[in-house]
Amino acid sequence: MSTVSHDLSGLVQPPEDVTFGLRATVEWRGDAAIVHAHGEVDAYTLPMWRRVLREAATATAAPGPLVIDASGLDFMACRSMLALAEESEACRRRGVRLCVVGGRSIVARVVDLLDLDALLPIYSSVDDALAGAVPGGHLQQSKAG
Template sequence: MDRVSVESYLSPATLSAQLLAELSDPRSTLRATIQRNGAAVIVLAGGEVDASNENTWRQLIGEAATVANGPGPFIVDVTGLDFMGCCAFAVLAAEAERCRDRGVELRLVSCDSAVARLIRAGNLDGQLRLHPTTDSALSTAASPPSPRPGHDAVRASLAN
């Protein structure tokens, strides 16, 4: 990529200076726009996510997710990604769990059938809900968080 553009429609304090510098680096193969739409926080990702920028991806998703508050969803639109390594899905699945614990639903946007196949093959369809467009992810009614096996039992035993 010749040029990388980083845009944020959130307050400047939302994203760390380190993350902004990494995404702005001309050698970066990852680019992102982060915006709000009502209560929703949306990440529009482009370029590539692989082992070489996994930490930047993790930081981007983590920092953007912390801005999302329920009942608004946290939407990650990967339609602009040319490549998404397995590490990208692992980061999204882990963040989906953290979001769920806070009452926020992570919604993934892609119309690429390969993304859907990888989600099914990785048994991540319970964690990553796929939508064909950002508009459909925005208009979908919030669904109750899916309990993780044993998670509620552990919480109940800790409460007693």
């Protein structure tokens, strides 16, 4: 009986470029920064995710907002949501409102599971996030004259 040895080391090694699964761009609309994220945020891409969040938050002047459009993500690890919550707290201390767009249930489910609703208001679109929102994620009520 003969056995054939197969080199599987390439299949279990992390790729050299661990950011291959996450792509992010920043769009500016006036004072608002919008981070459009696509792909996956997992253990391999978490360092890039943190860097993107930090750089966008640093570049956003109060009152912001900083909108994280996660609707293009296929996967978000719980740790990526915790990173968002940490950045949201840092933004709030600087007077910048951070909110998340998550048209798919993946974002809302993880936020709900981790009980992060107060830190990460979820909107169904970028326009909804930009229109009339105040810190805490509540829509501003129009004042009857």
